[in-house]
Amino acid sequence: MRTPLIQLKQVMKSFTLESGNEVKVLDNVNFSVYDDEFVALLGPSGSGKSTCLRIMAGLTPATSGEVLSREKPIEGINLDVALVFQSFALFPWETVYTNIALALKPMRLPQGEIKVRVKKAIDLVGLEGFEEAYPRELSGGMKQRVGVARAIVMDRPVLFLDEPFSALDVLTADTLRTEMVKIFLDKKTATRSMLMVTHNINEAVFMAKRILVMGINPGHIRREIVNDLPYPRDDQSPAFRRMVQQIHAMITEAMIPDAPGAHETPSPTSSALPRPPIKEPPLESLPNVQIVEMIGLLEAIGDRGGTADIFELGQATGKEYGRILYLVKAAELLDLVDTPKQMVQLTDLGRHFFDGDINVRKRMLHELFGALRIVQMTTNLLRTDEHLRVPVEALTERVAEWLPNENPDAIVEALVSWGRFAEYFGYNDDTKEVYLDVGQETT
Ligand code: ADP
Numbered sequence: 042m043r044t045p046l047i048q049l050k051q052v053m054k055s056f057t058l059e060s061g062n063e064v065k066v067l068d069n070v071n072f073s074v075y076d077d078e079f080v081a082l083l084g085p086s087g088s089g090k091s092t093c094l095r096i097m098a099g100l101t102p103a104t105s106g107e108v109l110s111r112e113k114p115i116e117g118i119n120l121d122v123a124l125v126f127q128s129f130a131l132f133p134w135e136t137v138y139t140n141i142a143l144a145l146k147p148m149r150l151p152q153g154e155i156k157v158r159v160k161k162a163i164d165l166v167g168l169e170g171f172e173e174a175y176p177r178e179l180s181g182g183m184k185q186r187v188g189v190a191r192a193i194v195m196d197r198p199v200l201f202l203d204e205p206f207s208a209l210d211v212l213t214a215d216t217l218r219t220e221m222v223k224i225f226l227d228k229k230t231a232t233r234s235m236l237m238v239t240h241n242i243n244e245a246v247f248m249a250k251r252i253l254v255m256g257i258n259p260g261h262i263r264r265e266i267v268n269d270l271p272y273p274r275d276d277q278s279p280a281f282r283r284m285v286q287q288i289h290a291m292i293t294e295a296m297i298p299d300a301p302g303a304h305e306t307p308s309p310t311s312s313a314l315p316r317p318p319i320k321e322p323p324l325e326s327l328p329n330v331q332i333v334e335m336i337g338l339l340e341a342i343g344d345r346g347g348t349a350d351i352f353e354l355g356q357a358t359g360k361e362y363g364r365i366l367y368l369v370k371a372a373e374l375l376d377l378v379d380t381p382k383q384m385v386q387l388t389d390l391g392r393h394f395f396d397g398d399i400n401v402r403k404r405m406l407h408e409l410f411g412a413l414r415i416v417q418m419t420t421n422l423l424r425t426d427e428h429l430r431v432p433v434e435a436l437t438e439r440v441a442e443w444l445p446n447e448n449p450d451a452i453v454e455a456l457v458s459w460g461r462f463a464e465y466f467g468y469n470d471d472t473k474e475v476y477l478d479v480g481q482e483t484t
């Protein structure tokens with residue numbers, strides 16, 4: 042039986058916001074990292090990937106559930122792991138050498154041993170000759186090499202990487218990915234296993250042996266995919282492309298369910314049963330995206346003749362995949378697009394919007410935005426005040442009640458920014474009040 046190096050059991054995590062509201066960001070998360078494993082946590086931003094890492098590293102406690110490291114519950118900082126961050130977080134006034142050596146400071150090792158270990162780490166990540174350089178003299182790629190060396194030098198069995206290459210240019214990121222895989226495979230360091238957080242499907246498929254796909258609201262693990270492709274991997278090979286497409290389809294389906302009823306087959310007894318009462322439409326959450334960004338997406342789809350592949354759109358616009366999905370979700374909420382499978386398609390309304398000038402678009406957005414239930418509820422709330430305005434905290438509190446599993450601050454932010462554009466709501470920055478834009482109200 043393999044024993045896990047690190048294990049999460051039924052982990053739940055919630056945060057208490059300043060408003061006093063609780064947001065649940067992880068729900069019932071269970072997984073283990075075993076010896077000689079490269080595991081990727083793959084998910085859109087906000088799915089709780091970093092929070093998972095922080096919990097496993099002992100940087101923040103789980104709200105409930107168990108965290109075991111080499112079969113013992115962790116207490117405080119987990120000394121079995123070392124971390125590599127996206128932002129390199131180097132001390133600008135220290136050299137490469139001392140930036141790495143500082144990671145060993147708490148261990149109070151003899152000088153001689155520090156020298157040996159730092160030198161070995163420097164060689165492994167290809168920083169020879171840069172020992173005396175300062176961070177400002179280094180490129181992003183070289184800085185991240187220091188970040189990796191600083192983690193390796195600690196001789197911990199598990200390395201955690203949080204979006205380690207996302208701040209780098211494409212070529213540098215590719216090089217470092219290959220080198221990281223080599224460090225993992227060669228086992229010339231104390232590192233036995235790696236756990237990497239990423240939102241990049243290609244990166245996960247290129248590096249990991251096992252991929253845990255995370256879903257959102259609250260963050261949870263949706264699927265586990267074993268990746269047996271032999272190293273070194275070729276991202277152009279058909280097997281590689283297939284795996285990317287497969288994961289991609291899985292994520293798309295989760296975030297953009299087909300129209301209600303699309304999958305329902307009538308049950309044989311349905312005609313004998315009384316019709317269920319008409320349900321209130323579900324209260325939608327508003328994706329926190331800028332309207333202009335969503336309009337940009339609609340234009341990109343229109344420019345492609347009204348239908349586009351979501352994956353291709355992400356690549357063409359250089360946007361993070363999770364971001365594209367939010368934009369698509371926003372457009373879908375307003376009935377401007379449909380999303381059959383991996384495609385996104387302008388609806389008749391969407392086409393009309395695409396063809397329209399700014400006035401047509403504003404008018405349409407006013408109508409479509411006003412049709413959302415959360416907008417109507419907000420409008421009703423504002424109407425309870427004789428001056429048609431409420432403090433933003435009051436609205437945030439109500440939104441937290443309406444949508445208890447979501448981040449109310451983000452939704453209020455979206456309500457206000459969309460509302461402004463659609464000339465529905467306004468926000469007074471001095472009084473911190475949201476008001477009804479009565480100038481545009483037809484009633
Ligand atoms: P990911 O790394 O997948 O992008 P995170 O783990 O950073 O996701 O965050 C998950 C969710 O938890 C987000 O909605 C984020 O806003 C929220 N969150 C993270 N840290 C805090 C915090 N200290 N207080 C309140 N909310 C937080």
Ligand code: MG
Nearest residue numbers: 090091092238
């Ligand atoms: Mg993160």
